[in-house]
Amino acid sequence: MPESGDCPTPEPPTARGRRASNATTIADIVNAARQEFTDHGFDGTTVDSICRRAKVSKQLLYYYFGSKSDLYEIILKEAAEKTAAFISCTEYTSLPPEYALRQFMHNMFREFVERPQIVRMTIDEAQHAFAHVGKASPLATVLRTLIDDVLRPIVERGCAQDVFRADCDADQLFWAIHGLVTTWFAHSPMMSLVTRARTGADLDAATWRANSTEFVLAAVRRRN
Numbered sequence: 001m002p003e004s005g006d007c008p009t010p011e012p013p014t015a016r017g018r019r020a021s022n023a024t025t026i027a028d029i030v031n032a033a034r035q036e037f038t039d040h041g042f043d044g045t046t047v048d049s050i051c052r053r054a055k056v057s058k059q060l061l062y063y064y065f066g067s068k069s070d071l072y073e074i075i076l077k078e079a080a081e082k083t084a085a086f087i088s089c090t091e092y093t094s095l096p097p098e099y100a101l102r103q104f105m106h107n108m109f110r111e112f113v114e115r116p117q118i119v120r121m122t123i124d125e126a127q128h129a130f131a132h133v134g135k136a137s138p139l140a141t142v143l144r145t146l147i148d149d150v151l152r153p154i155v156e157r158g159c160a161q162d163v164f165r166a167d168c169d170a171d172q173l174f175w176a177i178h179g180l181v182t183t184w185f186a187h188s189p190m191m192s193l194v195t196r197a198r199t200g201a202d203l204d205a206a207t208w209r210a211n212s213t214e215f216v217l218a219a220v221r222r223r224n
Contacts, residue, residue, distance in 0.1 A: 097158030
């Protein structure tokens with residue numbers, strides 16, 4: 001399977017309208033908040049816990065960021081944009097449709113394995129119906145772009161070349177892939193435990209990725 005190369009990483013987030021000379025303090029707060037939200041979710045994280053981890057005062061945090069929700073939205077946006085940048089950096093048009101779809105799934109798995117906090121925070125926010133970031137959240141925009149600009153052209157090429165089923169839909173396919181990827185991070189301890197009871201061995205991420213990829217490809221292939 002073709003491997004993607006190194007992809008550019010977006011610049012770290014900055015607080016609204018603040019001077020670059022304060023970048024270290026801002027980064028300390030954002031890094032602390034990211035870890036707290038990852039470990040404890042939105043509800044379990046407090047401004048006090050972020051300040052303790054960042055070693056700053058509450059007054060300084062509020063100076064740079066309006067609220068805990070504002071900070072949460074910044075981190076979710078950062079996570080979404082970094083994920084989209086990595087997944088989309090492969091030159092999919094140079095690959096046959098099946099290989100392109102394999103690489104798309106490989107990139108999603110790889111990104112979430114290397115930065116599992118993305119999945120944890122997204123799942124946590126989804127459980128709150130995205131109440132903390134609102135309908136205008138950039139996360140939805142980023143995912144929409146990922147579907148329309150990256151996955152949809154792969155699907156359309158596959159359908160046009162009679163490689164994929166004519167009724168293959170990019171939106172439905174994306175959420176099927178997203179579900180398979182995030183299931184590993186949400187339920188891997190239980191999955192591994194149940195698998196071990198039958199096989200005597202743990203289920204690992206590489207096996208789940210390989211099986212998930214083959215499952216998706218079998219589902220979208222055109223039947224002769």
